[in-house]
Amino acid sequence: MTNTREIKQRFFNSLKRGTGEAYLIAKENPNIDFSLYIIKGALRNYAYDGQSEDSRAQYIFDLISLSNKKEKIRKAVLNGFATEQNDTWSLTHLFDLARIYAQNGDNDTKQAIYDRFLNHSIADYADWVGAYEILSLDGLQGLFYIAEKFGKMIEQNPDDWQDSHIIIRFQEENPEIKAMEELENLVVINKYVRIYLDNIKKTEENREKHWQERILRQKQYKSIVDEILHEEHGLGYIRIKKLNNKELKEIAKQLLIEKNPTNIKKLLWIFTSHKFPFDSEFILQLAKQKRNSKYRINEFAIDALEFLKSENIRKFALEKILSTKQPNEFLSILVSNFEKGDERLLVEIAKNTNNEHKIDYIARIFTGIFKANETELCKEPLEIIYEKMNCGVCRNAIVKILIKNKVLSEKIRKEIKHDSDLDTRKLYRKKS
Numbered sequence: 001m002t003n004t005r006e007i008k009q010r011f012f013n014s015l016k017r018g019t020g021e022a023y024l025i026a027k028e029n030p031n032i033d034f035s036l037y038i039i040k041g042a043l044r045n046y047a048y049d050g051q052s053e054d055s056r057a058q059y060i061f062d063l064i065s066l067s068n069k070k071e072k073i074r075k076a077v078l079n080g081f082a083t084e085q086n087d088t089w090s091l092t093h094l095f096d097l098a099r100i101y102a103q104n105g106d107n108d109t110k111q112a113i114y115d116r117f118l119n120h121s122i123a124d125y126a127d128w129v130g131a132y133e134i135l136s137l138d139g140l141q142g143l144f145y146i147a148e149k150f151g152k153m154i155e156q157n158p159d160d161w162q163d164s165h166i167i168i169r170f171q172e173e174n175p176e177i178k179a180m181e182e183l184e185n186l187v188v189i190n191k192y193v194r195i196y197l198d199n200i201k202k203t204e205e206n207r208e209k210h211w212q213e214r215i216l217r218q219k220q221y222k223s224i225v226d227e228i229l230h231e232e233h234g235l236g237y238i239r240i241k242k243l244n245n246k247e248l249k250e251i252a253k254q255l256l257i258e259k260n261p262t263n264i265k266k267l268l269w270i271f272t273s274h275k276f277p278f279d280s281e282f283i284l285q286l287a288k289q290k291r292n293s294k295y296r297i298n299e300f301a302i303d304a305l306e307f308l309k310s311e312n313i314r315k316f317a318l319e320k321i322l323s324t325k326q327p328n329e330f331l332s333i334l335v336s337n338f339e340k341g342d343e344r345l346l347v348e349i350a351k352n353t354n355n356e357h358k359i360d361y362i363a364r365i366f367t368g369i370f371k372a373n374e375t376e377l378c379k380e381p382l383e384i385i386y387e388k389m390n391c392g393v394c395r396n397a398i399v400k401i402l403i404k405n406k407v408l409s410e411k412i413r414k415e416i417k418h419d420s421d422l423d424t425r426k427l428y429r430k431k432s
Helices: 004-017 021-028 035-043 057-066 070-083 088-103 107-116 131-156 165-173 179-186 191-220 224-230 237-241 245-257 261-270 280-287 297-307 311-323 327-335 342-351 356-372 376-386 392-404 410-418
Strands: none
Touching (some): 021 057, 035 057, 057 070, 057 088, 070 088, 070 107, 088 131, 107 131, 131 179, 131 191, 165 179, 179 191, 261 297, 280 297, 297 311, 297 327, 311 327, 311 342, 342 356, 356 376, 376 392
16 A cells, blocks of 8 residues: 555655646545645746746645645745745746635735735846736736836836836737726826836837837848848847748758858758758758867757658667767657657657756657657657656647547546646546
8 A cells, every 4th residue: 555655755746747646646635634745836836947837826726725734825825925035937826826815815815916016026027927916806906006016116217127018918808998098097197107108118119129220131131141141149030930932942052052160050050940941961961060069060950850851861860869978969850750669769768867957858859759750659758758747838748649649548638637737637538
């Protein structure tokens, strides 16, 4: 029989990863006190990337609802909420958890949200933390409060800048309210709201000026190749994604004849996001070059092989995966070169990977491989990663692949109903 200590360890391991196993364990063991671990999960956001992952507040609140130590947990949450000074994403997590308490009639927690907003922000870029919780609780009156609070802060810090993203989000969620018009009406009696709106206007004028200058520079370039080679800060992710086939061929033609290693690096970078349109052997030879940390040509070429397929490329990938100390660097090549039997290789890599950063890295590659190669062979390698990772976004991708290939286990099917990722919960289906 599994002892209490082992059950608690399984519970906490699941909680940190964000899987629904924690909820099922707590429900099956009502006499075991999990409150210490729930408090840890309330005070710290264990998500691998708190910025990209949605809030885990509902997940933690669901666990609290099963506990017999609700008041103990609540007091710990209030204390941690008032004192968190180290981690922006744990603070956002606490704000959202406090919102759920407030929506369930806890007035003390609601007041704590107002007290903490713009009070001891952890970093300059995180001054928005708490705004959406206030809007969720009090709508337009909450927006008025936020505007006034920002205005007071700006008066004390004239060099601070704010944009309109909070107002825009409120407007999108409340189309029946003319948010900016309501704020403009308020400036007559509230100078702080005027300070806030004036600051937004100044910020957006400067931003528009910046984009106009960039567009003007773009028009002055002779060609897409000229732009790549001379744009000081590179093309940028959005610009790269919008490149058309004609432009890609122009870039590729220049890459074929380019001799300057700095220019090769700039041109090759484009093909880490797009398929190289000519003979793949050219990119493979660049990938075989000796590593150079200054130019990173072989590194970019290896990334570019993800989009290219050939027997020589596959042979190169397998040789490197089996012989180097860093096999993960070559896994993405299998996206376009996966064959039956490669899943055993992925299983061994998954079993031997325990560092959370490496786990997250190979999780993204594994999902890329099995999105491009639909097969029931995905089951074992993806299940191993599922049990190790604490990224809700990647876990959602893994579950979707398992479902699509009809290999979702009964264990995982039951867990996703209570997953920390709310989109993953939607994937749950009752057994027919």
